Amino acid sequence: MNIKLTFSISTAVILVVVALWQWRQLVRYPRDLPLRVLVIGVTSIAFVVTVGLPFAFFEPLHEFLDQVHFSNFAWAVMIWSFAAFFLLAAPSPDDGRRRTRRALVELAVVLIAMVVMYVVWATAPAGTWHNPRIPEDYRTWQNIVFYLSSCGATLGLWAIGTVRAVRYLRSLEHRWARRAVIVVIIGVSAMEIGVDGVALVRQGLYIAFPGSKWPLLSTLYNIGRLGGQIILAIGLAAAPLASLVAGVQDRLDVHRQRRLVRQLEPLWRRLTDEFPYIVLPPVPHGRPANEGTTAARFEQMTSEITDGLAYLAPYSVGHHPDPTQDLSDPSRAAATVAAALHALDSSRRVRWAGGDYRLPPAPYPKIEPEFDGRWRDRARWMAELSRELDTLRAGKVGAGLDELPAAT
Structure with missing residues (x-):
């Protein structure tokens, strides 16, 4: 031939x-x-x-x-x-x-x-x-x-x-x-x-x-x-x-998102407990899980985490490990989030006791770095942040998260 x-x-x-x-x-x-x-x-x-x-x-x-x-x-x-x-x-x-x-x-x-x-x-x-x-x-x-x-x-x-x-x-x-x-x-x-x-x-x-x-x-x-x-x-x-x-x-993205949803669960639950008003309308139920529902759930969860970190940012003032650097390192970000959660709980205790707690004046530092639309990098950072926070809680490093009850 x-x-x-x-x-x-x-x-x-x-x-x-x-x-x-x-x-x-x-x-x-x-x-x-x-x-x-x-x-x-x-x-x-x-x-x-x-x-x-x-x-x-x-x-x-x-x-x-x-x-x-x-x-x-x-x-x-x-x-x-x-x-x-x-x-x-x-x-x-x-x-x-x-x-x-x-x-x-x-x-x-x-x-x-x-x-x-x-x-x-x-x-x-x-x-x-x-x-x-x-x-x-x-x-x-x-x-x-x-x-x-x-x-x-x-x-x-x-x-x-x-x-x-x-x-x-x-x-x-x-x-x-x-x-x-x-x-x-x-x-x-x-x-x-x-x-x-x-x-x-x-x-x-x-x-x-x-x-x-x-x-x-x-x-x-x-x-x-x-x-x-x-x-x-x-x-x-x-x-x-x-x-x-x-x-x-x-299909690979769906599998990756399904795994990330599980990894983001602790961080998402903590932030939505603290700020319940950031929760978006739920993904429709009553149908079998598929690519659409997985992607929608993932998108909703990451959006709510972003909103939660934005609401938490005022409480991170003074607790940023290095103000000259961003928080792209999840371990550095975890320390900031842990301290901010501790400050949030402290402010709540002051208010419950009848005291006057004032937030520092704006602008507030951003906890979540910019990822320029790279959703995989953003989700990976969130998942690592969630793991680092679990590590801090387990090791009781700094302000242990077990000592920070969720808002009721």
Whole structure:
């Protein structure tokens, strides 16, 4: 098996798998119009690439499909799908009907061009299409119309689709989604330029220079067709692969969050006992635990811990181990929290005894460091803080937490 056949088989397998995955997505989201368009295009190119493999059991199908120039029709549909997807998927304030009509008009135009191509080929006088071809063949109006219809229409639609795809990139914020779209643009462009672009250039050269040979163009054709197929397959596969990776990451995050919820329980319970008004509305019950409820419970717990530490901050004034440093070290933060809890309890005792306890004037130091949206680092810090507080309570270091009863 040579390298070319290996790449062709690999590309066909990838495209078939991607097409099946997209059909599965379409079953789940049948009203997703851009997805419908994408499924049509990917299925058509996957079918052409697969049946185009040089295997004996495909030979009868080759002979039938070649008679109707099926590969040209399928390629035109794929280019239309490329242009229509980015037309329909782009953010727009309208209801989508105008864009849908435009996509249908473009489909009609490209199909008419393919019909013209086929009619010209089928009705041409005998001897118009020699095999091998002779220089006079290229100057017939049938040959010119054939290539303008089959290649010119798709080239124009590809240019329109590429402009739309580049604009669509501006609306994408997800890094991997942007990369996937860029790879798809490169793959489709390589195929379109390598196949239709080279074909039109070659026809023009054959007309201008009768009898000339341009072997470089054949090389560019093969590079564009095969290389573009491979790049396109990689770009299309990036979406399901990214979805798979994201799904695995989500499941890992759920397991991590479930473990963190248990680790955060002591710290959360102590802070919510001291400041019961920070408790948010409970996560809905009455349904089995799943990823959604775990994530909601985790988010609620960490938010309440953040609020509790903010309410505790005024009582930490004067108890910060090192005012010039933040409390990113959980052991340092635990000492501050323990002292603040002790000060809180002392203030409560003073008030119960009828005394006047005044908090120090603001601003107050922040107990929780800034994590710039890194929820894993934030949760890990909270979990370690909870463990450190347990260690302080167990060892009765400083103001032992057992001596600090929760507010009633």
